[in-house]
Amino acid sequence: SQTIHQWPATLVQPVGSPLSLECTVEGTSNPNLYWYRQAAGRGLQLLFYSVGIGQISSEVPQNLSASRPQDRQFILSSKKLLLSDSGFYLCAWSPRWSGSGDTQYFGPGTRLTVL
Amino acid sequence: AQSVAQPEDQVNVAEGNPLTVKCTYSVSGNPYLFWYVQYPNRGLQFLLKYITGDNLVKGSYGFEAEFNKSQTSFHLKKPSALVSDSALYFCAVRDMKAGTALIFGKGTTLSVSS
Numbered sequence: 695s696q697t698i699h700q701w702p703a704t705l706v707q708p709v710g711s712p713l714s715l716e717c718t719v720e721g722t723s724n725p726n727l728y729w730y731r732q733a734a735g736r737g738l739q740l741l742f743y744s745v746g747i748g749q750i751s752s753e754v755p756q757n758l759s760a761s762r763p764q765d766r767q768f769i770l771s772s773k774k775l776l777l778s779d780s781g782f783y784l785c786a787w788s789p790r791w792s793g794s795g796d797t798q799y800f801g802p803g804t805r806l807t808v809l
Numbered sequence: 810a811q812s813v814a815q816p817e818d819q820v821n822v823a824e825g826n827p828l829t830v831k832c833t834y835s836v837s838g839n840p841y842l843f844w845y846v847q848y849p850n851r852g853l854q855f856l857l858k859y860i861t862g863d864n865l866v867k868g869s870y871g872f873e874a875e876f877n878k879s880q881t882s883f884h885l886k887k888p889s890a891l892v893s894d895s896a897l898y899f900c901a902v903r904d905m906k907a908g909t910a911l912i913f914g915k916g917t918t919l920s921v922s923s
Binding site for chain 2: 700726728736737738740743753782784786788796797798799800801802803805
């Protein structure tokens, strides 16, 4: 069966520090991968999605970036964190696109607090 | 533009009573609709989806949802609520412009009292 991992589970970082969040998927190949942010316990916002290694699409202009160095690894980064970057970051995967009905499966999330 | 609306921030029901969590959508073309549940500080869990076919979709944990094209709604229902159903529920629609990503509603908190 497929599983999705995220780490760290929680992170407290000062403003201006760098960020690296990691997401890995097991038990599948060539998944579509996604990063979402959930602010204040509600409202998921799509940040990035990827349909393959090195292929990243950005949905929201911001100081975050994403990379996909390996097929089942998705990394969210920032060079300098802002207070507004605080939130709950969720990674998700779906089977390689074969129709719009593919379900997305979410990881456990990373709680980021920027102080 | 595609969108999903969950008109209720919170729904309160007594254990054993039926529950409904409302969702309406706006899309061009055929909608692909999903329901997810989130427990505190956890990721989202998939409940059910509507792609095509029968308007009544059955999902996990006894939940079901009814697709109504004329009312552009996809309400989540359960015949008998449990205290353990208390959580945050999200309706979502496929974003046809962003690969296969989802557009989420703002979420509805379901509180089931014993």
